[in-house]
Amino acid sequence: MKLFKSLGVIIISFGISAIASDALVKKALESGLKPIPTDQKELNRLIDSPNNKLTKERIELGKQLYFDPRLSKSSLISCNTCHNLAIGGDDNIPAATGHKWTANPHHLNSPTVYNAVFNKKQFWDGRSPDLEDQATGPIQAAPEMNMDKDTAVKVVKSIPQYTKAFKKAYPNEEITIKTIGKAIGAFERTLVTPSKFDAFLNNDTKALNEKEKEGLETFIKVGCASCHNGIALGGSMQPFPVAKPYKYANIGDFKGDKNKMVKVPVLRNVAQTAPYFHNGAVWTLEEAVEIMGESELGKKLSKKEVESIVAFLNTLTGEKPKIEYPILPDSTPKTPKPNLD
Amino acid sequence: MKLFKSLGVIIISFGISAIASDALVKKALESGLKPIPTDQKELNRLIDSPNNKLTKERIELGKQLYFDPRLSKSSLISCNTCHNLAIGGDDNIPAATGHKWTANPHHLNSPTVYNAVFNKKQFWDGRSPDLEDQATGPIQAAPEMNMDKDTAVKVVKSIPQYTKAFKKAYPNEEITIKTIGKAIGAFERTLVTPSKFDAFLNNDTKALNEKEKEGLETFIKVGCASCHNGIALGGSMQPFPVAKPYKYANIGDFKGDKNKMVKVPVLRNVAQTAPYFHNGAVWTLEEAVEIMGESELGKKLSKKEVESIVAFLNTLTGEKPKIEYPILPDSTPKTPKPNLD
Numbered sequence: 001m002k003l004f005k006s007l008g009v010i011i012i013s014f015g016i017s018a019i020a021s022d023a024l025v026k027k028a029l030e031s032g033l034k035p036i037p038t039d040q041k042e043l044n045r046l047i048d049s050p051n052n053k054l055t056k057e058r059i060e061l062g063k064q065l066y067f068d069p070r071l072s073k074s075s076l077i078s079c080n081t082c083h084n085l086a087i088g089g090d091d092n093i094p095a096a097t098g099h100k101w102t103a104n105p106h107h108l109n110s111p112t113v114y115n116a117v118f119n120k121k122q123f124w125d126g127r128s129p130d131l132e133d134q135a136t137g138p139i140q141a142a143p144e145m146n147m148d149k150d151t152a153v154k155v156v157k158s159i160p161q162y163t164k165a166f167k168k169a170y171p172n173e174e175i176t177i178k179t180i181g182k183a184i185g186a187f188e189r190t191l192v193t194p195s196k197f198d199a200f201l202n203n204d205t206k207a208l209n210e211k212e213k214e215g216l217e218t219f220i221k222v223g224c225a226s227c228h229n230g231i232a233l234g235g236s237m238q239p240f241p242v243a244k245p246y247k248y249a250n251i252g253d254f255k256g257d258k259n260k261m262v263k264v265p266v267l268r269n270v271a272q273t274a275p276y277f278h279n280g281a282v283w284t285l286e287e288a289v290e291i292m293g294e295s296e297l298g299k300k301l302s303k304k305e306v307e308s309i310v311a312f313l314n315t316l317t318g319e320k321p322k323i324e325y326p327i328l329p330d331s332t333p334k335t336p337k338p339n340l341d
Numbered sequence: 342m343k344l345f346k347s348l349g350v351i352i353i354s355f356g357i358s359a360i361a362s363d364a365l366v367k368k369a370l371e372s373g374l375k376p377i378p379t380d381q382k383e384l385n386r387l388i389d390s391p392n393n394k395l396t397k398e399r400i401e402l403g404k405q406l407y408f409d410p411r412l413s414k415s416s417l418i419s420c421n422t423c424h425n426l427a428i429g430g431d432d433n434i435p436a437a438t439g440h441k442w443t444a445n446p447h448h449l450n451s452p453t454v455y456n457a458v459f460n461k462k463q464f465w466d467g468r469s470p471d472l473e474d475q476a477t478g479p480i481q482a483a484p485e486m487n488m489d490k491d492t493a494v495k496v497v498k499s500i501p502q503y504t505k506a507f508k509k510a511y512p513n514e515e516i517t518i519k520t521i522g523k524a525i526g527a528f529e530r531t532l533v534t535p536s537k538f539d540a541f542l543n544n545d546t547k548a549l550n551e552k553e554k555e556g557l558e559t560f561i562k563v564g565c566a567s568c569h570n571g572i573a574l575g576g577s578m579q580p581f582p583v584a585k586p587y588k589y590a591n592i593g594d595f596k597g598d599k600n601k602m603v604k605v606p607v608l609r610n611v612a613q614t615a616p617y618f619h620n621g622a623v624w625t626l627e628e629a630v631e632i633m634g635e636s637e638l639g640k641k642l643s644k645k646e647v648e649s650i651v652a653f654l655n656t657l658t659g660e661k662p663k664i665e666y667p668i669l670p671d672s673t674p675k676t677p678k679p680n681l682d
Contacts, residue, residue, distance in 0.1 A: 067427055075433055076422070086408055086669045092416055093679045101442040101681070272671055284674060323666045328427045330613055330658075333625060338434045340442070 021205035024213055028201060031220045032229030035201035036194045036318075046231075047117045047189045052132050052182045054189060057169040062187030064165075064326045065180060070155050072145035073099055075338030079135065079184060082110040082144065085323060088272030089114035089191065094280030095252070098138075099146035100340075107252025109280035114320070115268045117189045119235035124254060124278045126237045126263050132185030136177050149177040151336050156180060158336070161329030193269060193318025200315075208315055215312025218305050223297045233267035233316065243298030247291050248281035268316045285310045362546035365554055369542060372561045373570030376542035377535045377659075387572075388458050388530045393473050393523045395530060398510040403528030405506075405667045406521060411496050413486035414440055416679030420476065420525060423451040423485065426664060429613030430455035430532065435621030436593070439479075440487035441681075448593025450621035455661070456609045458530045460576035465595060465619045467578045467604050473526030477518050490518040492677050497521060499677070502670030534610060534659025541656075549656055556653025559646050564638045574608035574657065584639030588632050589622035609657045626651045 037043045048054050065071060069078040077098055082091045089112035095103040096110040108124055116122065122134035138144040139152055156162045156175055166175050166183070173179050197216075199207035208216065219225060227238045240246070240262035254262070262278060275281065276288040289309050293301035301309075378384045389395050406412060410419040418439055423432045430453035436444040437451040449465055457463065463475035479485040480493055497503045497516055507516050507524070514520050538557075540548035549557065560566060568579045581587070581603035595603070603619060616622065617629040630650050634642035642650075 069425065069428070070433070074438070076438060081417070084410065086667055087410070088671075092411070092672065093681065097415070097417060097681060103681070274672070283678065317671075320668045325664045325666045326427055327661045330429075331433070331615070337624065340434065340438060340444070 021200070021208075021213065022203075024217060025201055025203060025205070027220060028216060028225075031225040033201065033220075033225055033233065034229075034231045035198040036192055036231055038194075038198070038202050043192065047192060049130065049132070049185070049189065051130075052186055052189075054186055055169065057165065058183055058186035059190055060187075061162075061165040061169045062183040062185065063323070064162075064328055065156075065184050066187050067326050068328050070328075070331065070335070070338075071139055071147055071152050071180070073147045073151070073338070074340045076340075077145050079113075079138070082138065083113035085113070085191070085320065088112055088269050089116075090273050092274065094275050096144065098144035099142065102143035104143055106254055107279045108254060109275065109278060111263075112266060112269055112273050113188055114191050114193050114318070115232050115266050116235075117192065118230060118232035119263065119266065120230075121235075121237055121263055124263050126261060130185065131188045132178075132182045134181075135184040135188070136181035139177070139180070152177055152180060154334075154336050158332050158334035159329050160332070190321060193320050195268070195316050195318035197312075197315045198318075211308070211311045212315050215308040215310070215315075218308040219312050222293065222299060222301060222305060222309075224292070224309065227264045227296065228267050234264040235266055236264055237261040238264050241295035244295045246277075246295045248277065248279060251281045252279035254278045267313060268318055271314050271317050285313055289313075362541070362549075362554065363544075365558060366542055366544060366546070368561060369557060369566075372566040374542065374561075374566055374574065375570075375572045376539040377533055377572055379535075379539070379543050384533065388533060390471065390473070390526070390530065392471075393527055393530075395527055396510065398506065399524055399527035400531055401528075402503075402506045402510045403524035403526065404664070405503075405669055406497075406525050407528050408667050409669050411669075411672065411676070411679075412480055412488055412493050412521070414488045414492070414679070415681045417681075418486050420454075420479070423479070424454035426454070426532070426661065429453055429610050430457075431614050433615065435616050437485065439485035440483065443484035445484055447595055448620045449595060450616065450619060452604075453607060453610060453614050454529055455532050455534050455659070456573050456607050457576075458533065459571060459573035460604065460607065461571075462576075462578055462604055465604050467602060471526065472529045473519075473523045475522075476525035476529070477522035480518070480521070493518055493521060495675075495677050499673050499675035500670050501673070531662060534661050536609070536657050536659035538653075538656045539659075552649070552652045553656050556649040556651070556656075559649040560653050563634065563640060563642060563646060563650075565633070565650065568605045568637065569608050575605040576607055577605055578602040579605050582636035585636045587618075587636045589618065589620060592622045593620035595619045608654060609659055612655050612658050626654055630654075 037046065044054065066079045069075050071078065082096050082098065083089050084091055090110045094109060095107040097103045117131060122128035122131060123137070128134040128137065139147050140149055153175055163175065166179065169183060170179050196207040227236070228234050230236070238261065240260055271285060275283045282288045282291065286306050289306045290301060293299045378387065385395065407420045410416050412419065423437050423439070424430050425432055431451045435450060436448040438444045458472060463469035463472060464478070469475040469478065480488050481490055494516055504516065507520065510524060511520050537548040568577070569575050571577070579602065581601055612626060616624045623629045623632065627647050630647045631642060634640045
């Protein structure tokens, strides 16, 4: 009888939890949050591009180029310098700093490359339509890799393994800065990091604990999901700020486009991508959530609400793809020499 | 009969080749060249240190620290920035360049970390006895990672996974800059790259072709192996220059110790580690060999001899260990912030 009663209690408590979870999953999906699909084919379809069909050859070539510092003028900086896959896919400093130790002139923070495939636009001001186009920017930008595009092409063409790999990956295309960007983009499309939040949305109702579920509920209730939605929990262009002047507006000079639109940052792995905001002004998730409540939602969030949301944000830290560090093909006498000036 | 004759010819030609190879292997070993052992246990014994016994825990922790930019003041530079495992274990620029884009004040070139375990001393002037001690240098050097040693320790201690990993790897030692160096050294000890030259010295007589064998013979005959010997084909301290003033002595101001001793560079993977010499003054192996002939051996090598030696040097490009790019443990609010100044 005692056992029976105990079992009953267990069943009941499981029952309550399951119902609450189901309802929360429904609410999350209705508010626009989306899981990374568990089905690999479905995921492949999502991350693919009609203009850059993913193939093994393209991804592998892109991985090499992503890690290759010879695409920078100095030969010291690679894509991975500012979008370091070891530390959340970014650089963990306020303003991106590159060639000759020059900081981004607008004091812009490097966003994470993980899950950037789910962004609707690329760059903080959304000026780039996709990863392939984006990748060609920092290679050439003076305060980043500062590479003349013709020299970047010369570097690639001077290395026989690269020309062979391009021929296999893009048989009908010339090697240009655009095809270099396409290969890098192909690799970046694979940088997807499912977390326990996805398990939860995919109906593993025990994937989140009570505190984390409460956090998700608060996140939706106070309105965070109105901008931080979709698979990326971000990635669309939104007005900035919506409700109240942004507290650290004096740091950097981001203006966005004519309508002051800013790309909503991806929240996946956000616990690993401090400092926060377009100007990297804030170091803790608690302060970031508090400020967003004020400037975007016009709400003074309680300490409890902030903590609750942060508990949820921590569930977005995902499993990173295993990447073998590449051994890059050798330079040749024709390879342009590094130039540190 | 025809078949029998053909077989005979084959046997005879194999015979001749084998005898010549055997003699060359003998000559190479007698001149002090040594292979990387094929037997893993024998190799493990060779790369191990009585003061830093290699364990899985130490190597894995060291790998993480090796790739961790948070050990630099800026949080932008890791050991791998200047000793990049993707491009021959060095940076392929003339003078090492680090914090605030400052070049090494003596215009010293970053040597490769691959096979550096076989060096008798570390640094160009041999001031460091081993990899464990060496690793603590660039972390603190102003033009490199420019990290205050106490801050480096604070970074590590602020990250629970690191303190746990240190406890497992070095259970009876405090976390200090020395134990950080020990862990990094443990990882670096594993960076050994056997090549077809080792196969040849280990009696695979067909591992080198005729041109390469001729190159090895020339390398020994003209005297290169008198300094470039041992497993590293280098790594000992030698007078510099021996015979004739060095052609690019005006670049940089390396003096070495009182007796003008310089560490003989490792020749393994030398085809991947341009530019050459302590000041990175020379970009081609041909010029490097020619200059070494003059300044170290007092010989004007013929073009044929230079080409022959270069053919041999190319056989020293070895197979690199497969390394999974680490996902580093997260910073915490206690982790000291990056400082780019």
